[in-house]
Amino acid sequence: HISLTGADHHLLKKINLLLASLALAIPFLLAPHGTAALAQTDNSTVAYKNVQLSVFPELDDPRLLVVLVGQLDGISPPAMVAFMVPNTSAIWLAGSMESDGSFDAGHATRVASNITGWDKLSFQAVTDTFRVEYYDSSIVGYPQKTISYDFRWLHPISDMKAEVEEPISSSNFSVSPEGTLYQSSDGFTLHTYTLTPNINDQP
Secondary structure, X not given: OEEEEHHHOEEEEEEEEEOOOOOEEEEEEEEEOOOOOOEOOOOOEOOEEEEEEEEEEOOOOXXXXXXXXXXXXXXXXXXXXXXXXXXXXXXXXXXXXXXXXXXXXXXXXXXXXXXXXXXXXXXXEOOOEEEEEEEEOOEEOOOOOEEOEEEEEOOOEOOEEEEEEOOOOOOOOEEEOOOEEEEOOOOOEEEEEEEOOOOOOOO
C-alpha cells in the first residue's frame, strides 16, 4: 500500500514479512529530507534515475544488507552525490561503476545529519552510475524477528524500484502488501515494487 500521509505528503510503503519461526516485519518508509537538492558548482542540480533499492534480510550476515544502485540524471560526472544512511549502519561500499562493470569504492565522507538516527554519506561520483551498500542492525528479536527500516533521500529520484529478498532457508514467508513475485536465477524469491518518490512533496 502506497499512501501520502497527511500534510507532510511522505511516501509511505509498508512491507510486512513473516517467516515461520523466523518472523520479520518491515515497515518500509520512504521519506524526503531537506528543503532543496544540493547544488553543484556549475549550478546544476543533482538528481537520480533508474534507482534500484534492494533489501536482503540475513543474506550473508545476521544483519540487514541494503544495496542502492542508480544513475545521475541531467548532470554529467564528476558530481558530488549524497545519501542518508542509518547512524548504526556499517558502510560496505560507496562508489562509482567502472568501465569493466566493477565498482570503485571512492573516498566517502560521513557526518551526522540533523535527523536523529541518520548520517549523511557523500562522495564524488566519477561515472554516471553509483552504488551504496551497507549493513544495518535493524533485525531484532528471537525467534520472531522484526525489522523497522526507513529509506530517506536527499536528491530528486525520477523512478525507483525496490525489492525484498526472502532468506533462502525461510518457510511460510509472506509479504503484505504482496508486491510482484520474482524468481531470481540463483533460486531466490524476490518481492518487487515500483515506486515514485516525489522530492517536491517535502515536509
